Amino acid sequence: MKNTWYTRFINLFWEEPPTITLKDIAKEANVSLMTVSNVVNGNLHKVSKEKAEEIKHILETRHYVQNATARSLAKAHSNIVAIMLRNVRGENSMSSPHNAALLGEIIQRLQFYGYYAMINLVETREDIARNLKSWNARGAIFLGMLDNEIEQIYSLSSIPMVFIDSYSNVRQLSSVGIDDYKGGALAAEYFWEKGHRSIAFVSPPDYENSVIQHRLRGFLDTLERHQITLTADHRLVLESDVEPSVVERAVQKLASMRGRVTAAFVTSDQMAASFVGGLYATGIRVPEDISIIGFDNMPISRQTTPQLTTIEQNLSQKASFAVDILERRLKTPSAPAESRILDVRLVERASVIRIGSNGKDK
Amino acid sequence: MKNTWYTRFINLFWEEPPTITLKDIAKEANVSLMTVSNVVNGNLHKVSKEKAEEIKHILETRHYVQNATARSLAKAHSNIVAIMLRNVRGENSMSSPHNAALLGEIIQRLQFYGYYAMINLVETREDIARNLKSWNARGAIFLGMLDNEIEQIYSLSSIPMVFIDSYSNVRQLSSVGIDDYKGGALAAEYFWEKGHRSIAFVSPPDYENSVIQHRLRGFLDTLERHQITLTADHRLVLESDVEPSVVERAVQKLASMRGRVTAAFVTSDQMAASFVGGLYATGIRVPEDISIIGFDNMPISRQTTPQLTTIEQNLSQKASFAVDILERRLKTPSAPAESRILDVRLVERASVIRIGSNGKDK
DNA sequence: CTGAAAGCGCTTACAG
DNA sequence: CTGAAAGCGCTTACAG
Structure with missing residues (x-):
């Protein structure tokens, strides 16, 4: 949106809180935009200590928030991790407590690493293709995809992916599942x-x-x-x-x-x-x-x-393994594919009774 | 990322599927980038019918996907709707079946309207501020925020917001709740x-x-x-x-x-x-x-x-009302704030027994 | 109906 | 350590 005379005029009445950009901060600190950028991104070895402190202070008082869309465009990838959850039309796959709890753990861990979680309820292959590309997602986590879909998904994009609860013959697949x-x-x-x-x-x-x-x-x-x-x-x-x-x-x-x-x-x-x-x-x-x-x-x-x-x-383990594997592949692009199979065990409670070998009595 | 000679060189071996841009399509169709943009965005009254058809065809065979980060940057807002869910550190708020099912319905409806759902598990006010601004979200839906937080949230950003299950004295609040x-x-x-x-x-x-x-x-x-x-x-x-x-x-x-x-x-x-x-x-x-x-x-x-x-x-009604209100405010910025209170009723099953007025017997 | 120009807010790559 | 230039892929605003 260009900043024409009348958008400025309208803003006078609208009281839109103005967006603070690197340029604004640079002007206020009397440095170039690049120096501010370096401070924002923690490249402090490129900035003198005094300037860095001063800039940090201005950043804070002005409540600067980085424009993630601009950053993503310039870097050709975003901090978004796409989560793909199979959904059947008319049903609500998140009403399954297993899916819901797993998703919650995944999102939490993703946020811990500084990623943003975009949830895509996918019904068709086109949904997956679109969601994978449009936001330049940094990586993707798939829940419950079937073997025959995985190869297709791989051909859609080369961003790091982790599959949860999927079996596949595809080599080099990063996945987490249970036995x-x-x-x-x-x-x-x-x-x-x-x-x-x-x-x-x-x-x-x-x-x-x-x-x-x-x-x-x-x-x-x-x-x-x-x-x-x-x-x-x-x-x-x-x-x-x-x-x-x-x-x-x-x-x-x-x-x-x-x-x-x-x-x-x-x-x-x-x-x-x-x-x-x-x-x-x-x-x-x-x-x-x-x-x-x-x-x-x-x-x-x-x-x-x-x-x-x-x-x-162990749901929370399943979630954190998945995110951790993704994180490793994001940090070091050469990291190999990893697969983990978690153990299961039987928890004995009260819904099974012993019966005689004739199949009738206690 | 600049397209320098050696990134091209690396790509030769990496086999990254090349990203198709408007420019590529424009070149192939022998038209300007703007004409393609108009077709992509459905402004067909600005393009001759024949060209539109031809461009559409190329778009399809090339599997063009719009770069949402670039679009968002240029338009100063994205198609993302931020969903803010209060989370207590160490707990998993999505293990509540109510929250999970509600979220699932919301995301589904959001996708129906063409929006992307970004889920933010928020713990502090800073989380909210950052999430609200960084992606130029088009709108936001809040779950279970408390009265004393709402006014602060309002001052953070002026994008349309809808609050679910919140009570507040703030006027002009769009909200959906139950009685x-x-x-x-x-x-x-x-x-x-x-x-x-x-x-x-x-x-x-x-x-x-x-x-x-x-x-x-x-x-x-x-x-x-x-x-x-x-x-x-x-x-x-x-x-x-x-x-x-x-x-x-x-x-x-x-x-x-x-x-x-x-x-x-x-x-x-x-x-x-x-x-x-x-x-x-x-x-x-x-x-x-x-x-x-x-x-x-x-x-x-x-x-x-x-x-x-x-x-x-009625959870799914709560979800769809919330998204529908948001959608109306997004379509027509002048749309007034709306609030809906859904009715509740008692469902009689078997967990209550009649007792004598002395409080003991059946 | 069509298109050349300028801009969105950031980063990369490079020159000082 | 610092900064001017070019570019990411799109849109807006305008001229034909």
């Missing part, structure tokens, strides 16, 4: 030990190489080792894990399997909690009639009655 | 009808003119009309509503009041759910021993056993 296979295995083994032989698996669709697929494999492999097979009708697939009506329907389905099924592994605490409540409403008690194991160890797993036995993962 | 007073009153009235006379109020601190204070007032006024007073020890204050240990301590406190208290109004479902689970663990049954009313009507209120009677508020 989903083990999580599934742990649940299966625990059910087995407690005498369960007829078990259900409840989850969103197990897309190729997805988190869910790995949990399912760990679960199936372990059951198989114990000569148990999971029949097709014991596999409940929820198209949405946040839509109440979808979850409710699955609860009814499981309720109808009473007697034929003694236990169910539900791949999130959020869903598992709905199952506990929902089953109770239909007269089925957890764990007396059906035992349940959840996933995540979110606060909600302690708010149900009975409290949920669940697979624990 | 907190009524929410408190509804809970008190319901307890009264069900025969409860000795009631507790559980919440975070009731800062001056805060959401909590208004709920408390509605609650107290209603009890008073029925000649009931809430004694000081029946007022449980939680310094944090997300820290499990803090909530746990409050649960113990309420448990110790068994017999002296027959009901408790807990100002969020999240906390209320912890109370239901926590009390059960100490052998106190809800609602038989203590009745509970929550607030928000979040999914969790249906996942507890018993399901929570709660005060419902």
Whole structure:
């Protein structure tokens, strides 16, 4: 916007607080713009001590705030880290406590390093492309992208990226995830030990190489080792894990399997909690009639009655590892890709009961 | 970054996908940069139809993405809407399902209008000042700011702002909130009808003119009309509503009041759910021993056993009203400040029991 | 309908 | 240690 005579005129009445620029500070300090810039950016070895002090003082009294858009344009990159979260139209992916808490931790850590967090709820590949480029983001963090999307994403931009909860065959991928296979295995083994032989698996669709697929494999492999097979009708697939009506329907389905099924592994605490409540409403008690194991160890797993036995993962660690890896790659462009797989463990609470080997009694 | 001979040289090996600019497109289309700019920005009445089509085609095949930092610098404002969320150091304010779901809805609606959402977890006033200015944000949405902060925030910048869940005496304030007073009153009235006379109020601190204070007032006024007073020890204050240990301590406190208290109004479902689970663990049954009313009507209120009677508020409406008000003020700068207070209602479920007027029996 | 000029507020690269 | 020049990719304001 040019500073024409009439914009000045209007400002007289509008009382817009004037924007302070490097130039203003330079004039006031009787130095060049570059010297002020050096002070602002901490290149103090390029400025004499006295001048630096004086300039710092003026910067403070004038409440100078750097114009991030100008800086980004000149440097060809910004201090923005784009966070890409898959969103299904009409749903709210942040109503998942897992996603929400993870995002919160990520943003906090990003801010700690001085980055700005721009959140993009993405539905299409075009969304990703646009968001990745338009703000010259310094780096990007992806949540829950699928294998087949990752290669495409890589070709879109060469800024450092970290993928959370993604499996991929792409080499040189920086990623943070958990041992989903083990999580599934742990649940299966625990059910087995407690005498369960007829078990259900409840989850969103197990897309190729997805988190869910790995949990399912760990679960199936372990059951198989114990000569148990999971029949097709014991596999409940929820198209949405946040839509109440979808979850409710699955609860009814499981309720109808009473007697034929003694236990169910539900791949999130959020869903598992709905199952506990929902089953109770239909007269089925957890764990007396059906035992349940959840996933995540979110606060909600302690708010149900009975409290949920669940697979624990460390969310805040997942978040900080992701940001730390990104930060290393941003600081030193030659830094290699890093991947971290966090461990999981089973937290024993009250939603699983021991039954006789005939699959009926306590 | 200047395009010197050696940066070109390096690029030869780096294979950075080249950034396409207006200039590149202009050259390819044999028109001036301005004509391309007009097409990109939809000022089609300034361009002949044939040229427009041709340029559009080139834009597409070249995957042109506008450089938002350059645009923002030239226009003196960006398409970013800053979302300010109060955060307490060491806690994660997004682990509150209410905040998380609200944020998700806001971001979705912001994206619908073509804005970018930058999330700022703010701890100090300096955080707000910096975040408000540095990106030339087009507008800002504040969550849960207190009365005494709002005036200061106003003086920081004159971009359009909308406050969610804030009470303030500042005139010309655009805000969206709910009828907190009524929410408190509804809970008190319901307890009264069900025969409860000795009631507790559980919440975070009731800062001056805060959401909590208004709920408390509605609650107290209603009890008073029925000649009931809430004694000081029946007022449980939680310094944090997300820290499990803090909530746990409050649960113990309420448990110790068994017999002296027959009901408790807990100002969020999240906390209320912890109370239901926590009390059960100490052998106190809800609602038989203590009745509970929550607030928000979040999914969790249906996942507890018993399901929570709660005060419902419409989160997605709160979010879209906030964004819509902001959008109107952005489109037409002369648009007046708007405030909306959403209604609340009591959702009756199973966490409150009727007791005899002597305060003991069913 | 089209375009050349100046400017947004900063940084890089270089000369003193 | 300091600063004048050129440039980042766009827009505004204006002349044709």
